[in-house]
Amino acid sequence: MAIPIAESLKLGFADIMMRKVRSIVTVIGIILGVMCIMVVLAIVNGMNKSTMSWMEERGGLNKIEVEQNWFYDFSKGGDPSFSLKEIRYLQSLIPEAEAFNPTVQEWEAVINKGDIRYSTSLRGVMPDFVKVEQWDIAKGRFIKDLDIDQHSNVIVIGSTVAKEFFGNNDPLGQIISVGNQQFIVVGVMAERFMQAQGAQLGMGENALEYLNRRCFIPISTMISKVNPGSKISSIDIRAKSPEEAKELRRKVENIVLNLKNGKHLFQVTSAKEQLDTMQANAKIFEAIFVLIAVISLLVGGIVIMNIMLASIRERTREIGVRIAVGARRRDIFIQFLVQTVLITALGGILGILLGFAILDKVGSYLQIKVLASVQMIWVALLVSIGVGLLFGVGPAVRAARLDPVIALREE
Amino acid sequence: MDIIKTENIVKDYILGKIKVRALNGIDLQIQKGEFVAIMGPSGSGKSTLMHILGCLDSPTDGTYYLDDVLVSKMPKASLAAVRNRKIGFVFQSFNLLPHLNILKNVELPLMYGGMSKRKRTAKAKEVLQNVGLGDRLKHKPGELSGGQRQRVAIARAIVNEPSILLADEPTGNLDSQSGGDILEIFTELHSQGNTVIIVTHDQAIASRAERIIKIKDGKIVDGNSDS
Numbered sequence: 001m002a003i004p005i006a007e008s009l010k011l012g013f014a015d016i017m018m019r020k021v022r023s024i025v026t027v028i029g030i031i032l033g034v035m036c037i038m039v040v041l042a043i044v045n046g047m048n049k050s051t052m053s054w055m056e057e058r059g060g061l062n063k064i065e066v067e068q069n070w071f072y073d074f075s076k077g078g079d080p081s082f083s084l085k086e087i088r089y090l091q092s093l094i095p096e097a098e099a100f101n102p103t104v105q106e107w108e109a110v111i112n113k114g115d116i117r118y119s120t121s122l123r124g125v126m127p128d129f130v131k132v133e134q135w136d137i138a139k140g141r142f143i144k145d146l147d148i149d150q151h152s153n154v155i156v157i158g159s160t161v162a163k164e165f166f167g168n169n170d171p172l173g174q175i176i177s178v179g180n181q182q183f184i185v186v187g188v189m190a191e192r193f194m195q196a197q198g199a200q201l202g203m204g205e206n207a208l209e210y211l212n213r214r215c216f217i218p219i220s221t222m223i224s225k226v227n228p229g230s231k232i233s234s235i236d237i238r239a240k241s242p243e244e245a246k247e248l249r250r251k252v253e254n255i256v257l258n259l260k261n262g263k264h265l266f267q268v269t270s271a272k273e274q275l276d277t278m279q280a281n282a283k284i285f286e287a288i289f290v291l292i293a294v295i296s297l298l299v300g301g302i303v304i305m306n307i308m309l310a311s312i313r314e315r316t317r318e319i320g321v322r323i324a325v326g327a328r329r330r331d332i333f334i335q336f337l338v339q340t341v342l343i344t345a346l347g348g349i350l351g352i353l354l355g356f357a358i359l360d361k362v363g364s365y366l367q368i369k370v371l372a373s374v375q376m377i378w379v380a381l382l383v384s385i386g387v388g389l390l391f392g393v394g395p396a397v398r399a400a401r402l403d404p405v406i407a408l409r410e411e
Numbered sequence: 412m413d414i415i416k417t418e419n420i421v422k423d424y425i426l427g428k429i430k431v432r433a434l435n436g437i438d439l440q441i442q443k444g445e446f447v448a449i450m451g452p453s454g455s456g457k458s459t460l461m462h463i464l465g466c467l468d469s470p471t472d473g474t475y476y477l478d479d480v481l482v483s484k485m486p487k488a489s490l491a492a493v494r495n496r497k498i499g500f501v502f503q504s505f506n507l508l509p510h511l512n513i514l515k516n517v518e519l520p521l522m523y524g525g526m527s528k529r530k531r532t533a534k535a536k537e538v539l540q541n542v543g544l545g546d547r548l549k550h551k552p553g554e555l556s557g558g559q560r561q562r563v564a565i566a567r568a569i570v571n572e573p574s575i576l577l578a579d580e581p582t583g584n585l586d587s588q589s590g591g592d593i594l595e596i597f598t599e600l601h602s603q604g605n606t607v608i609i610v611t612h613d614q615a616i617a618s619r620a621e622r623i624i625k626i627k628d629g630k631i632v633d634g635n636s637d638s
Binding site (some may be wrong): 007014404408 | 491495506507519523
């Protein structure tokens with residue numbers, strides 16, 4: 001003869017409506033706590049998404065980079081560069097790599113066509129560059145193996161460079177000069193774009209605009225003709241998967257170390273491991289904010305518990321009457337537990353709504369991407385119900401344990 | 412047939428460090444359909460006896476058969492069902508739930524009995540009409556006079572068609588006019604075959620009953636059928 005949950009819900013709802021102001025005051029802590037959780041989760045979620053898309057734009061999680069070690073103590077001797085021969089040797093040792101591309105860069109190369117002069121970052125690369133960077137060609141072709149072998153004077157230009165030099169005209173087949181060398185334009189890179197956020201906004205809307213200003217020539221041409229004496233000091237490698245990237249990174253590190261007689265002239269990093277580090281750092285941030293939210297929920301829960309205890313004291317006689325007409329202890333327990341959970345759940349829903357309402361404002365104020373998800377709504381709702389259960393049990397047990405004889409005597 | 416049969420009921424209370432014996436060997440038989448008054452001065456143990464007869468409390472010792480069921484040894488969870496089905500309480504201070512309308516108040520025992528919403532509303536309406544409050548269903552107890560409130564309480568007590576009706580000073584908070592009306596209702600219920608037990612210290616009220624049981628110092632001093 002248990003009274004059904006639906007009946008308890010109705011009873012609880014009627015109680016809440018009867019004491020509207022008290023109910024609202026009771027759940028303010030929960031509302032704020034849930035709101036806080038919503039906002040924090042949305043910020044963290046947004047940050048993760050930004051980090052991921054940043055990583056994707058930079059060539060994804062399969063990417064491994066070999067770069068000069070800036071912390072190396074050169075008093076120990078050593079040359080932080082690779083010869084083309086060493087590069088070929090290294091490449092032959094890692095057949096499992098999906099793509100392999102060494103780069104020689106000249107940060108401030110001046111290219112010109114007639115009167116138009118343009119300062120660009122010029123890169124000597126190999127054909128795998130497009131695979132490593134996962135960067136498509138918009139027009140024409142990229143550098144080929146034949147170009148490397150023949151030290152061809154071909155150039156592939158960034159989309160911004162193409163606009164500056166040729167406007168709406170077709171750049172393919174046109175000649176531009178780099179120093180005293182003439183190059184024929186064989187391709188235009190696809191435009192890269194990523195919405196800038198926060199501090200990046202100072203550099204313009206497109207966080208990747210610097211990439212659109214680059215130009216690419218065969219690495220052999222770079223070393224032999226454009227900038228003789230320049231050295232290969234950076235290699236990008238692409239593994240088949242992020243997990244393999246971790247393995248491959250260690251392998252490459254060992255090979256490079258052996259190649260350079262055990263001197264730590266280079267550092268080898270994998271995007272996956274960088275991301276892991278970044279996410280580990282984000283976790284700390286996340287943990288601190290979740291902790292704050294949890295504390296405010298606990299405080300909210302304690303407030304609710306106290307108010308429920310007071311309410312039960314006030315309703316002692318009512319409980320006595322209910323017991324006298326046949327309510328079991330379980331009925332009383334459920335009545336008060338359901339009421340507490342109902343209050344916190346309603347508080348949770350209000351918190352979720354308020355959280356959504358301020359989400360955009362928080363995002364635009366901090367100039368970061370905030371991203372709500374359905375999962376967050378469940379988390380917030382479950383947490384608020386959990387708080388209700390946790391802090392409702394005590395008062396409900398106390399109500400259920402009342403001695404009817406004493407309860408009925410209460411004034 | 413005995414609807415109530417107790418043997419040597421003892422009830423002790425612990426007050427601080429002192430043990431107080433409220434009931435000291437109560438042997439009582441009440442027959443189905445009887446109208447009984449339990450009388451005694453305050454502190455005599457009559458309220459304690461009523462609580463035990465009403466299954467709100469369990470005796471320290473002794474046996475209590477209600478409707479041939481041994482209830483003195485029942486677990487508390489089962490006692491709730493006994494209170495719900497077999498006992499109707501009427502209190503001196505009405506004990507209606509102030510925030511529920513009188514229809515909902517009367518429905519309460521039916522709800523805990525597990526009756527469906529529609530059935531119990533119909534049943535509660537019927538009983539309220541019988542006590543003359545059919546036109547006040549949506550009123551809250553606070554909007555009614557004392558006599559009307561006690562009639563609601565009586566309706567709540569009888570709505571489950573209990574085996575016994577237990578009234579504790581039912582006219583104690585009423586003026587003599589409405590008190591008389593309430594006693595009229597009890598007399599009427601008795602004539603319909605209900606077992607009515609009124610606890611009182613008022614001789615005038617007790618005289619309306621068929622039998623008066625007198626209690627003093629936790630013992631029956633007069634009125635038990637066997638004595």
